[in-house]
Amino acid sequence: xxxxxxxxxxxxxxxxxxxxxxxxxxxxxxxxxxxxxxxxxxxxxxxxxxxxxxxxxxxxxxxxxxxxxxxxxxxxxxxxxxxxxxxxxxxxxxxxxxxxxxxxxxxxxxxxxxxxxxxxxxxxxxxxxxxxxxxxxxx
Amino acid sequence: xxxxxxxxxxxxxxxxxxxxxxxxxxxxxxxxxxxxxxxxxxxxxxxxxxxxxxxxxxxxxxxxxxxxxxxxxxxxxxxxxxxxxxxxxxxxxxxxxxxxxxxxxxxxxxxxxxxxxxxxxxxxxxxxxxxxxxxxxxxxxxxxxxxxxxxxxxxxxxxxxxxxxxxxxxxxxxxxxxxxxxxxxxxxxxxxxxxxxxxxxxxxxxxxxxxxxxxxxxxxxxxxxxxxxxxxxxxxxxxxxxxxxxxxxxxxxxxxxxxxxxxxxxxxxxxxxxxxxxxxxxxxxxxxxxxxx
Numbered sequence: 001x002x003x004x005x006x007x008x009x010x011x012x013x014x015x016x017x018x019x020x021x022x023x024x025x026x027x028x029x030x031x032x033x034x035x036x037x038x039x040x041x042x043x044x045x046x047x048x049x050x051x052x053x054x055x056x057x058x059x060x061x062x063x064x065x066x067x068x069x070x071x072x073x074x075x076x077x078x079x080x081x082x083x084x085x086x087x088x089x090x091x092x093x094x095x096x097x098x099x100x101x102x103x104x105x106x107x108x109x110x111x112x113x114x115x116x117x118x119x120x121x122x123x124x125x126x127x128x129x130x131x132x133x134x135x136x137x138x139x
Numbered sequence: 140x141x142x143x144x145x146x147x148x149x150x151x152x153x154x155x156x157x158x159x160x161x162x163x164x165x166x167x168x169x170x171x172x173x174x175x176x177x178x179x180x181x182x183x184x185x186x187x188x189x190x191x192x193x194x195x196x197x198x199x200x201x202x203x204x205x206x207x208x209x210x211x212x213x214x215x216x217x218x219x220x221x222x223x224x225x226x227x228x229x230x231x232x233x234x235x236x237x238x239x240x241x242x243x244x245x246x247x248x249x250x251x252x253x254x255x256x257x258x259x260x261x262x263x264x265x266x267x268x269x270x271x272x273x274x275x276x277x278x279x280x281x282x283x284x285x286x287x288x289x290x291x292x293x294x295x296x297x298x299x300x301x302x303x304x305x306x307x308x309x310x311x312x313x314x315x316x317x318x319x320x321x322x323x324x325x326x327x328x329x330x331x332x333x334x335x336x337x338x339x340x341x342x343x344x345x346x347x348x349x350x351x352x353x354x355x356x357x358x359x360x361x362x363x364x365x366x367x368x369x370x371x372x373x374x375x376x377x378x379x380x381x382x383x384x385x386x387x388x389x390x391x392x393x394x395x396x397x398x399x400x401x402x403x404x405x406x407x408x409x410x411x412x413x414x415x416x417x418x419x420x421x422x423x424x425x426x427x428x429x430x431x432x
Binding site: 008010011012014015028029030040041042043044045069070072074079081083084 | 188363
């Protein structure tokens with residue numbers, strides 16, 4: 001069995017998790033990635049998605065929904081700084097629909113503005129990411 | 140000699156004032172605990188954010204032409220002061236100390252020939268600054284409906300500030316708030332948020348920071364982090380301010396309660412004295428009347 005690593009998940013408002021785990025799967029900007037103990041030091045931005053934890057102590061949450069932020073992987077520890085985060089068990093379809101409609105409104109506003117807005121693709125991706133996360137979490 | 144009825148009324152009114160200030164003090168104490176917990180909970184995020192950003196900033200600084208939020212707009216002419224105060228009064232010198240610090244900064248900047256713009260957060264600061272600086276005020280953020288400060292409130296202010304920066308409305312932004320030290324001491328503080336400034340990291344942190352991989356790239360990560368950093372700094376300031384406000388209110392109300400107690404004591408003594416004087420007077424009248432017969 002591989003060595004455990006320290007996993008911390010913090011949002012600006014509170015610390016959601018701090019525990020020893022085997023591996024953490026994070027929704028990095030360029031695609032999902034899994035970090036285990038002794039991973040090379042890495043800082044990556046995150047897209048909205050689902051973060052999964054393997055080998056947590058029993059009873060702890062194993063999945064979280066995060067709305068972007070960044071992760072700091074450094075050898076024996078991984079710290080995820082999420083803009084907003086919540087345990088997957090607290091996520092309901094209504095919550096996700098709230099995020100999605102917000103993102104969609106932002107996207108539509110950009111699209112209806114001048115053509116060639118630089119943020120349009122990013123906004124469209126945000127909507128898609130959120131819908132993907134919703135389908136993973138609440139089906 | 141004031142008449143007895145008046146004195147009695149005054150004692151009753153000061154007593155009810157004391158009840159109110161006592162209640163406000165206890166409410167502030169309960170709110171203070173909550174505000175301190177919130178500030179405590181936000182600390183890990185802010186510290187981590189600062190650590191990562193200062194490491195990154197050093198890495199990117201070497202390569203010229205970093206993001207504007209870091210390098211600034213190249214000028215130093217227009218200053219934006221974000222003055223954060225409370226929505227409500229009755230909290231001692233809390234609001235005035237921030238405003239005083241902001242005023243000193245405004246005067247210094249104006250004397251140097253800079254243009255000053257003011258964005259106020261909280262009603263009390265706007266009221267105080269409006270008197271002499273109404274021409275410089277460019278906006279106001281109202282937090283009176285906010286029951287519990289959330290990151291979303293800070294993000295809203297940050298967006299407001301960053302939009303103005305992108306539109307070229309200012310070159311340097313500074314936030315003014317009270318840093319919570321203890322219940323009796325809050326330190327008015329000014330922190331520059333745009334362009335971002337970092338404390339030099341400790342020597343140990345520097346060594347480990349050098350080997351990081353960045354995904355997608357150092358620049359992209361920094362680009363993503365800087366606006367978040369501004370929001371985080373504003374959030375921290377808001378929380379510190381909230382804790383300071385409750386602390387200041389608590390000690391102000393404690394003083395008021397004590398003053399009311401002293402006042403009641405003095406008034407009661409005066410009341411008893413005049414009551415005795417009235418009795419003595421009546422006795423003298425009766426006795427001299429009896430003697431005259």
